[in-house]
């Protein structure tokens with residue numbers, strides 16, 4: 410049989426923040442390979458464009474948009490650029506994120522504001538910009554990237570843990586307010602081998618010891634996740650296969666939270 414495989418996101422218009430690297434980039438490439446029209450947004454314009462150009466050179470449809478998720482104007486521009494390019498918006502993937510280590514007495518206010526601003530306020534800003542489009546269309550889908558560190562505390566990571574715990578609860582809250590038209594879910598990845606994780610590792614006094622600790626963290630799998638493995642979970646949430654899934658925090662962590 411030579412039947413064409415049906416694509417899981419055929420013709421869906423998707424806006425992904427943090428699409429220039431790591432989980433966001435892997436998701437953009439995977440979504441495009443499943444037929445999505447992808448708006449690749451990132452605070453670094455070259456990174457966003459590189460992902461979009463890769464999609465286009467593989468025969469897919471993509472645009473890039475520069476923007477900082479903390480800014481209401483930028484969030485609005487990301488949404489309106491997506492709608493101008495693709496005439497609709499089906500899925501918003503709030504994935505951009507960052508983390509700064511340091512206990513409460515060590516973090517300064519600016520560092521706290523940076524992490525909470527990107528990880529939590531960013532979800533608010535981009536969702537706020539997208540929701541009127543979704544309400545007008547009477548359908549929409551929001552996926553947020555939380556973390557296992559929104560469920561478990563991690564040493565010297567207060568702003569990150571607080572932001573990701575906030576993302577899980579904001580996910581559930583929005584699912585309540587906007588169902589049935591808009592589904593809202595989040596993913597809680599465990600340690601994933603992305604440029605951010607490698608950057609953080611290189612800042613440690615003994616990076617190889619830290620890597621061993623991370624491998625132990627994803628305890629049942631005993632390895633880091635590949636960004637594509639997190640993207641696969643996002644693909645499920647973006648597709649109609651998850652049509653009855655809303656308000657959920659999908660844990661993809663190689664067993665990190667088994668005995669939490």
Ligand SMILES: NC(=O)c1ccc[n+]([C@@H]2O[C@H](COP(=O)([O-])OP(=O)(O)OC[C@H]3O[C@@H](n4cnc5c(N)ncnc54)[C@H](O)[C@@H]3O)[C@@H](O)[C@H]2O)c1
Pocket residue numbers: 426427428429430431432433450451452453456476477478479504505506507527554555556557597598599600601602603604605606
């Ligand atoms: N890597 C992991 O182990 C891991 C585990 C759990 C959760 N996460 C979460 O996954 C998401 C992606 O992380 P990653 O590891 O792929 O990181 P990454 O640094 O590789 O990619 C993040 C992207 O977000 C962009 N970005 C940063 N600040 C931004 C802003 N203000 N506005 C728009 N874009 C911005 C960056 O430029 C970058 O391209 C984050 O929300 C992170 O917290 C990662």
